[in-house]
Amino acid sequence: MTIIDGKKVAQEIRNELKEKVAGLKSAYGKVPGLVTIIVGENPASKVYVRMKHKACEEVGMNPKIEALPATTSEDELVSLIKKYNNDENFHGILVQLPLPEQIDEDKIIETISPEKDVDGFHPVNVGKLLIGQDTFEPCTPAGVVELLKRYNIETKGKHVVVVGRSNIVGKPVAAMLLQKKEGANAIVTVCHSAANNLSDYTKSADILIAAIGRPRFITGEMVKEGVVVIDVGINRVDAPETKKGYKLVGDVDFDDVSQKASFITPVPGGVGPMTIAMLLNNTYKSFLRKQK
Ligand SMILES: NC(=O)c1ccc[n+]([C@@H]2O[C@H](COP(=O)([O-])OP(=O)(O)OC[C@H]3O[C@@H](n4cnc5c(N)ncnc54)[C@H](OP(=O)(O)O)[C@@H]3O)[C@@H](O)[C@H]2O)c1
Known part of the structure; x- marks a missing residue:
């Protein structure tokens, strides 16, 4: 019986990405950027967001956290996402779920540009996954x-x-x-x-x-x-x-x-441990797609 060591594999993937990101920096003079948006004070969500931020830094990417109060309205969150949809420095946009009840999660996911949807939750990307087209895999x-x-x-x-x-x-x-x-x-x-x-x-x-x-x-x-x-x-x-x-x-x-x-x-x-490694991988992929 073999125990599958996800921690080790995730570290291997992060090491590989670190090298690839260093290569991007010399080739393009810039690195992939990931913005994580968190609304409210959910303790588990805060831990996940910090872990994602740290992992991004570790591989040499450019992470940013947008922490919004629990009272944020849906319109405010939509505006912020649209801002990042148009910001060339960020190749991935992740909205940490769950969201406070005044905000419709489906609407938020659909606001994220499918080209920056590194979580792979946008209906366009879900559809591509199903029909076997290249996409961001969740x-x-x-x-x-x-x-x-x-x-x-x-x-x-x-x-x-x-x-x-x-x-x-x-x-x-x-x-x-x-x-x-x-x-x-x-x-x-x-x-x-x-x-x-x-x-x-x-x-x-x-x-x-x-x-x-x-x-x-x-x-x-x-x-x-x-x-x-x-x-x-x-x-x-x-x-x-x-x-x-x-x-x-x-x-x-x-x-x-x-x-x-x-x-x-x-x-x-x-x-x-694999989840965050694959998130970094998707962010890297998004950056490469943008350069092409
Ligand atoms: N990074 C990670 O490692 C990661 C990421 C995401 C989730 N998770 C974990 O993975 C688990 C599942 O997460 P999720 O978000 O997929 O959960 P979820 O949305 O609650 O879905 C659970 C699924 O299990 C089914 N189920 C519940 N009781 C069952 C039973 N007695 N027999 C057969 N099927 C049953 C449910 O069926 P119905 O559809 O009929 O209700 C549902 O489809 C959780 O423990 C979560 O914490 C881990």
């Missing part, structure tokens, strides 16, 4: 596919079962692995909460991707021997023995499932 699904590639895990003709159909993980990862191309070409089944007997599906998976949001939901008896398991879940569970009083676990019961798996991602240290 970061977490892109991280999943990249991990499979870097561990040389064959996907062609394999049965991939995705548990979860969210717009940010389940649906896009299914669409990506379905494409008729290298690193994909899988037979894909997508499950959700209406599945009557989930095990009937998960047991037939060669590759199981769990994006459910329920701690240790997938158990050993739900998978077959030799399965590849990618656990996207990040769940907080009480752990009085730890300093913080809680710990993070995935959607997969790691101790149980790892007895049968051939490859498995841990939580933390699996898919999680």
